[in-house]
Amino acid sequence: MALRPIDNALPITAERPKKQAKISVPPPKEKPNFGVNDENNVPMPPPITADSSIDYIPSENLKPFPDPDLKIQGLVGGLESKDWLKVCESLNDARQLALFHSDILLPDLEKVMMVIAKAMKNPRSALCKTSIMASSDIFKAFGEKLLEPGISNVFDNLLLQLLLKASQDKKFVCEEADRTLKTxxxxxxxxxxxxKLRAYVGHFNLRVRAKAAVSISNCVSKMDLEGMKEFGLAELIQTAANLLNDKLPEAREAARSIVISSYEALVENEEEKQEYWQSFCQSNLPAIHAQAIVKIVSS
Known part of the structure; x- marks a missing residue:
């Protein structure tokens, strides 16, 4: 029997249940498990800093090699390694060879100096400092041989890198470069x-100018009058006059030192010295510069 529809009945609609919002909960971070044997977790070694692996050995603590001929055979290969720790180790070997076995190192000296200059550009401070220490020991061992025509260009590059490193902000690198420039x-x-140094007092980097000025001042303080004249006494005074107007106090102080050393060497007779000095400055400098130079020694 068919059912009759109910008049005026409202349609019944079933309300659909609302979907619950999904909340993604990140899994908890697992802490590294150092030194614990766990089959589900591979142990990781504790991190070490780069400098903790490097020993900065003072020159006086270095010793001769028992077999330097054997050590020299792998030196260049070690210096050219892609492992920076190996390069540091080889740089220390080069230091020992320079100080105690310089004749054995001499045939490879140019290559060694090229690697040292390259290592100074490395962003790793440990490698940079080790290379600076190596250059210091090479200066001690070979001295003026580094200025001879065959190797002079390599020395020029090394000198520039030292001036740049002495001018940077990393204190322990800067201090090491300063010590090496003095050496x-x-x-x-x-x-x-x-x-060699006079080319850098006109460098665009004012810190490089200042470091070069200090080294020039240290050179002049070692010279007698004959040496100054051979270089060019007028050129020394002109260099000092230009540095007196430099922005950095270090450069200006170096300029004053150059002036005083030149003045003390120029005339032995104290009564004639002031008059001769004034005449010399006026002959070789513009009036305003001559006045500034004369004032340094008169005060």
Whole structure:
């Protein structure tokens, strides 16, 4: 029997249940498990810093090799390694060879210096400092041989890198470069070195100018009057006059030191010295520069 529809009945619609929002919960971070034997977790070694693997050995603590001929055979290969720790180790070997077996190192000296200059550009401070220490020991061992025509161009590159490193902000690298520049001046003829350094007092980097000025000042302080005249006394005074207007106090102080050393060497007779000095400055400098130079010694 068919059912009759109910009049005026409202349609019944079933309400669909609302979907619950999905919440993604990130899995908890697992802490590295150092030194624990767990079959589900591969142990990781604790991190080490780069510098902790490097020993900065002072020159006085280095010792001769029992078999230097054997050590020299692998030196260049070690210096050219892609492993920076191996390069540091080989740089220390080069230091020992330079100080105690310089005759054995001499045939490879140019290659070694090229690697040292390259290592100074490396962003790793440990490698950079080790290379600076190596250059210091090479200066001590070979001195003026580094200024001879066959190797002079390599020395020029090394000198520029040292001036740049002495000018940077990393204190322990900067201090090591400063010490090495002093060692360089102590190990070489000041006259020969002045010809190399004078190119950098006009460098666009004001810190490089200042470091070059300090090295020039240290050279001049070692020279007698004959050495100054051979280099060019007028050129020394002109260099000092230009540096007196430099932005950095280090450069200006170096300029004053150059002036005083030149003045003290120029005339032995104290009564004639001031008059002769004034005449010399006026003859070789513009009036305003001459006045500034004369004022340094008169005060």
């Amino acid at each position: 360089m001046v102590e190990s070489m003829s000041p006259l020969l070195l002045l010809h």
